[in-house]
Amino acid sequence: MQTTPISAALTRKLRRLGPQLAALFAILALITLISPGFLSITVQNGRLYGSLIDVLVRAAPVALLTIGMTLVIATRGIDLSIGAVIAICGAVAASLVADGYPLVAVLVAVTAVGLVCGLWNAVLVAFLDIQPIIATLILMVAGRGIAQLITEGVILTFNNDDFADIGSGALFGIPVPVLLWLATGLLVGLLVRRTALGFLIEATGINRRAAMLAGVQARFLLIFVYAVSGVMAAIAGLIITADIRGADANNAGLWLELDAILAVVIGGTSLNGGRFSITASLIGALIIQSINTGILVSGFPPEFNLIIKASIIIVVLTLQSPALGFIGGFLRPPGNAGQPIGKASAEPRAGEKAGTTRTDRAPTTFSTQERTS
Amino acid sequence: MSSQIPLLEARNIGKSFLGIAALDGVDFTLERGEIHALLGENGAGKSTLIKILTGVYRRDRGSIQLEGTEILPETVADAQALGIGTVYQEVNLLENLTVAENLYLGRQPRRFGLLDRKAMTAGARALLARYGLDIDVNALLSSYSVAIRQIVAIARAVDLSGKVLILDEPTASLDGQEVEMLFQVLRQLKAEGLGIVIITHFLAQVYAVADRATVLRNGRLVGTRALSGLPRMELISMMLGRELLEIESEHASDRASAGAAGEAPIRFENYGRRGSIAPFDLSIQPGEVVGIAGLLGSGRTETAFLMFGIDRPDSGEAKIDGRAVALNSPQAAIANGFGFCPEERKTDGIIGEFSVAQNIALALQARDGWARPISAKAQRALAQEFIRSLDIRPPDPDRPIKFLSGGNQQKAILARWLVTGPRLLILDEPTRGIDIGAHAEILKMIEKLCADGMALVVISSELEELTAVAHRVIVLSDRAHVAELKGAEVTADNIMRAIAAPATTEAA
DSSP: OOSOHHHHHHHHHHHHHHHHHHHHHHHHHHHHHHSGGGGOOEEETTEEESHHHHHHHHTHHHHHHHHHHHHHHHTTOOOOTHHHHHHHHHHHHHHHHHTTOOHHHHHHHHHHHHHHHHHHHHIIIIISOOOHHHHHHHHHHHHHHHHHHHHTTSOEEOOOHHHHHHHHOEETTEEHHHHHHHHHHHHHHHHHHHSSHHHHHHHHHHOHHHHHHTTOOHHHHHHHHHHHHHHHHHHHHHHHHHHHTEEOTTTTTTTHHHHHHHHHHHTTOOTTOSOOOHHHHHHHHHHHHHHHHHHHHHTOOGGGHHHHHHHHHHHHHHHHOHHHHHHHTTTSOGGGTTSOGGGGGGOTTTTSOHHHHHHHHHHHHHHHHHTTO | OOSSOOSEEEEEEEEEETTEEEEEEEEEEEOTTEEEEEEOOTTSSHHHHHHHHTTSSOOSEEEEEETTEEOOOOSHHHHHHHTEEEEOSSOOSOTTSBHHHHHHTTSOOEETTEEOHHHHHHHHHHHHHTTTOOOOTTSBGGGSOHHHHHHHHHHHHHHHTOSEEEEESTTTTOOHHHHHHHHHHHHHHHHTTOEEEEEOSOHHHHHHHOSEEEEEETTEEEEEEESTTOOHHHHHHHHHOOTTHHHHHHHHHHTTTOSOSSOOSEEEEEEEETTTEEEEEEEEOTTOEEEEEOOTTSSHHHHHHHHTTSSOOSEEEEEETTEEEOOOSHHHHHHTTEEEEOSOIIIIIOOTTSBHHHHHHHHHHHHHOTTSOOOHHHHHHHHHHHHHHTTOSSOOTTSBGGGSOHHHHHHHHHHHHHTTOOSEEEEESTTTTOOHHHHHHHHHHHHHHHHTTOEEEEEOSOHHHHHHHOSEEEEEETTEEEEEEEGGGOOHHHHHHHHHOTTTOOOO
């Protein structure tokens, strides 16, 4: 209580993001050791260039997907369809651009398509009560088929510099994809944290039944998160399509849903739902892209890429593992032992009196044991 | 006591979970050729006793002798090998295997190292023939009714163990005819000399099939009695306990006057849902506490679920201030000024990882909608107020609620509804699983809220609790409202009489 509320909040935030930031800086430092030019940033024709900028640009699709995926996972769900939604949205964008529709119309249409895809998932999850992994698997499989129908089985190319700018242009020297994911992340972050959406989403994710009995409209929240996820996939689809100036129904966004899930997990949001941090997830996305770019610039033979990436991710996740928390438990207050590092801050004073904590917990356990009698 | 050694004898069994006694000095004796009912309300310790007998838990104290030999089963397989088999309410068989495969799972007959299907089929047939069951043993278990599955499970358990058979709520999902079929099987096994322990909440079935009954309450042995000649009333009073009877009846007459004339602002007319609770009429005045009594499974919680919109009614209507309202969801009920503290605090009440403050703010936030957030600071201020007035401990609004004791969790859930300023608060077992101190405080709280003009519905299996706080008590039996006791009639005796003899009770 000696600290002012603002600095207390900042401390909390830093403690929450600490492991992710540390991992990111460690990886950046490692890459810089191997290839010293990694950190250099230059300005050419009023646009920033450099490997670091490249990381930010290339991270855009996964970062955008991560924003939606974080919210979906916070409700204890998962969205496997977003890679396929990228393909659908890319195909729609390419065909509309090729047909000469104005840019604004294309953007609106593609966003609407992403929204519809998200709502489709939401209906399956929220109204038909299908498990999210199965519900979104349907669109994951069907989505590429839909995209192939739109592109009629070919790679649909176009020539439109205005649209291509979404993927390769720059505004105030900063590449457009970077601006897009930063702005979207900020917008969605403010939307869920400045309103009560985040609070209600977390309540639903931790205990959906209890939340519903307290009057929380869990269905509305599920519709919201899957809709956001769909729209994020649409924006990612726009960037990818604009970047390669064409739509490849087979490969656009392939496996990106898995990278997004990984980014969320690296970000410390539990797949069991509940507490989430979009910022931490975005850092997770940057970690993944740093590894990708780092391997590339370090000059390792490309056949090692996936193995090295997997190894680094194992290290990052091991450091966050709850199992490791028991080892680290000697160093931390007892109340925190066994919790993921990312969650330690959720419980600032639990460790004050170990004895109290234990007896406090007892009756709850007792009633669980007895409920079956 | 005859000199003959009983089949199973448990003496002075004690078991605690993290310092809380679940069983305290319980004796239990099972004879050969006996069907023995184990009775008690939720939390009485029935399950714990069964789990100790079957090797799921290890006892802290006491001894268990099977045919005079001391045993200490460490696992379920251990107990099985010793001769103690169990059949659970949710049949513990694999539905996607055939009947024969289920019967021989883990001990399939082999021939040249391969599965001997022929022997298995023949063995399964012979096994089930003992129970008068002539079915296709190579059909999937899932293609048969629950009753058949139940008998298959019994056949497997008896074949594996053969001395003691324990049945946990075997009849919960059976209809009348199926129950009779199951009882036939039990009577046959009894005639063969097995000792059978049955846990059930249906007293009629206890009298129909069991020879003796052992009653537990709050982890202690109330008594073991032969059922023939034991009045139902006496059995129920053993289960519910009635130590505070005299004191409480005074209380009840004090408050006879409340809930006076005039159209009640909250009315449920012919409100019901098939398969859940028969249609009932209930009207509640402000400043009135309506108690709901009945044994487990009598429709107590179902009544609450219906009133709070968790289940939808299929008959009747709810009227508030004379206007018909549709209570189709908790949101609708909350919008009409209802609040509900559920019985299952952990699964239906608390948001475990949320802080006390966040838990308290949840219902208000949900009602206000997502666009009008309650800031963390406001949440904390709200929590501080109720931490003080309800004496929630530790007084830390930021502590995750899962680290609080049951009583303090319950207070926080109570606070969650009080901040919404409800006109009707439904409390389902508000004092379940909480310590004596918090128990008294919550009852005091109920009285205070009622004095402030709130309407309350209190569901409880503790009669002294109901007689202490309720102006009126609705008695449920077999999923129907069977009696209503008012004012001076609200005594533990009258409630028990109404539960025991629904047909002869004159509805008030």
